[in-house]
Amino acid sequence: MAARRAARAAPSVRSRLLVVGMALVLAWAGLGYRLVQVQVVRAAEYAERGLAQRLTRKTVAPTRGKIFDRNGDPLAMTVEARSIYAIPDQVEDPLLTAQEVAIRTGGDTADLLAALESGRNFVYLARQVELDVAQEVEALDLAGVYSHPEAKRVYPAGTVAAQVVGVADIDGNGIEGLEYAYDSALRGTPGELVLEQDPAGRVIPLAPRSIEPAIPGEDLVTSLDLPLQYTAQSTCADTLERTGAEQCWIVVLDAETGEVLAMAGAPTYDPELRRASDGGSFSNFAVRDMYEPGSTQKLITVSAALDTGVADLDTIIPDVADTYEVTPGACRSNEDDIYGCFRDFSPHETRSMTVREVFTISSNVGTIKIQERIPRDTLVEYMRRFGQGSPTGIDYPGEAPGAIGIDPGCSSCWASAAIGYSVAVTPLQMAAAYAAIANDGVWIQPHLVTGRIDVDGEVSTVTPETRRVVSERTAWVMRELLASVVAAGTGKAASVPGYRVGGKTGTADKYGPEGYTNQTIASFVGMAPIDDPKIVVAVVVDSPAPEFSTGGRAAAPAFSVVMEAALHRLGVTPDGITG
């Protein structure tokens, strides 16, 4: 009963319990208010911060575009490979590891051991090895040795066209040649993988992720013809061997389109090893190296004379001696001549010659006499029209512009320029100048890439720049002259069985660091078939042995081989009588 009374007699207890109870309920209401603040009012801010700490973006590497020759044969492509790397801290037996990996990857044990003991946290043991090699290494289960996929750039044609195609470095950046010139197109656009990860960098499963796929790089279709490129390159190599020259360059152009069918240099390099052979270079000197052309320049001088009408094919140039002094008293003896004395290659009686004869026997004196009929500025203008003194604009990096070195105060410079001195050209510029004659007087910008194919298969093509240089008639007459050089002049060795070939020899004293040397740059530039030329070939041989010092001896035979191959490759109908 007492307990009951106590219970009943507890109105004060009850009321204070009610007060505290209400306080507790109020506390819950307060938390409710706070919850709304956190989950509604500030939710966006918190959610964003939360996402920011989880979100990570990973770059998806695009596949680099391929480079093809004109027939669709690959010159450069990217293949799957794996790179083997080590975390040296985890490696248990460095020597054994180095040996095992070296055996399988063809690496050097000492190098690998040095890498493993270099104290770095991460070292590559072999980069971009074939998949089965990587698998073999993985199967060894060496502690601390791993591999990851890494695409490898390969050059199926090897050294053939290496200097044109260029090379990408081990990380896939184009560093030379077309690989460099078209790097941004070949490279493609990286994709992006967006995902959420935990603080340790592990991917959170089920969290939404988005992937923006990488867009592969564009493929390039070049105008190169791989078999012809091979012929040009081997011919260059043969020429080096035959003439003892230091370097050789050959450029083959499609006369009507300006497309480069072959562009070769020797010696060259191996693009996959990224290593040059002895004396070879990554560089493409057919585009980058300048030389004084010598007699091949006479094409421009005589063209200018014919085109301006100051002379014609049968115009007689009187009193052509075998020496000519622009500066009186310049000619002393072969060894002591000073600037201003010009001599023909071989001594001859002083006689009158037609323009045709001057060109065919390549008389320097006769050419200078023709030049003297042309206003000086006009000659320079024609040189410029033929593309001298400025780059052709070919789609190849680092092109040399050439130079017209006529100093206004130099009285002998125009004479000098008329026969191919005081002017510097690249082999490509010279080929393009001759192609203008081949193409009925219209110069076409030479180019290497004829089309780009994007990921959707869309092809974009290039339209090369063109300009008229001389009249159609002048071009026709000049081709006749070029034909007679091969038929009866200095370029007989350039002939091709079955075709009428025209061309011009060039033999220039090589200019060295200390002035002119007794070495020569021997060249031959020509075209065929002469009535409607399809192909222009320029061969330049640097420093052949004395017995091969002329264009006719050093370059013309190589021209003949390459031109014949080119005519056959393009299926050009023979137009001449075999002889």
Place this chain on the structure above:
Amino acid sequence: MTVKVTSITQARTAARRRSEAAKVNGRAATALMAVAAALLVIGITATASASSAVALADRADGWFFLKRQLLGAAVGAAVLAVTVRLDYRLYRKLALPIYLVAVALLVLVLVVGIEDGGARRWLPLGPFTLQVSEVAKPAVVIALAAVLERKRRMLDQFGHFLAPVVAILGIVGLLVMLEPDLGTTMVIAAAGLAVMLASSAPARFTAAAAGGSLVAGALMAVAEPYRFARITGFLDPWADPAGTGYQLIQGYLALGTGGLFGVGLGASRARWFFLPNAHTDFIFAIIGEETGLVGAGVVLALFTLLTIAGWVVAVRAPDPFGRMLAAGITAWFAVQALINIGGVLGVMPITGITLPFVSYGSSALVVSMGALGILVNVAQRGRSAES
């Protein structure tokens, strides 16, 4: 019968009142059971999600904690089935043994307990562990209620009130602080104060005890620099987002990510090692993240309901002992939940205590369910009539 039946009308009125009272009692009991069941289901679901990443990493079994929690729920249900049926008046006689066992366990844990994170809170029990401070909670409530009930006639003297209160709360509080575990000490103090409040002692005595507890708590907080830093860290978590503010901020980010409707069950990001103790003291953040304001609001509503129902049971208890038991147990649940959720929401210091019925922890679950059974038992025996 204390009601004199003078007429048939009065008899009818009395009968109606009794039946209404019985209905209210039954409703309170049902509400308590239903709320606890709902919290348990939410808790097990949240534990499954919140603990899976940690479980997979630490125990190589994504369901490790879930399995343990389910086992705890099963044992808890068995204990509940017993306590619901056991007349709560029995605890008056059992109060001392229960209290002594609890104190013995609290001493034992300091000697042979498993140390984790600088605290000894768990006794090894075969493949399981026992968090002994959980046992201390009901032990203190029962002991204090029994003593204050026995001394009810002398409670108007402060000395008679203070001596048992200091002895019972002081010993347990000291032992728990030696583990150390400030949060649990606070919950035990709150439960003890509720018992005092429900006793017949004058309110000013309870107020004095509350004031004393606050001073003691403040002293303990200031005594340990790490504790002080942790306690004040909640005021400006962004001052040290990678240190003292880290857990709180990660909780905010989880709740904010959840927004109104949540990211979906099992889709929590915070559990992927961003939010420490996601399945224990910060499980509320995971619930808020996965089910949004809606789910978190439901949890708040359930605890409010639990508080109200428990308090109604206390007010309506048939005797002072029952009232004190009900008030003590309800305050324990309510204050522990308030401190836990208040910590997650950044309005209170983070003390590391768990959310009753929801957080992972099988000792806590078994003990809480047992205490719930006592509360329900009091409810069922609530006043049948009133004059």
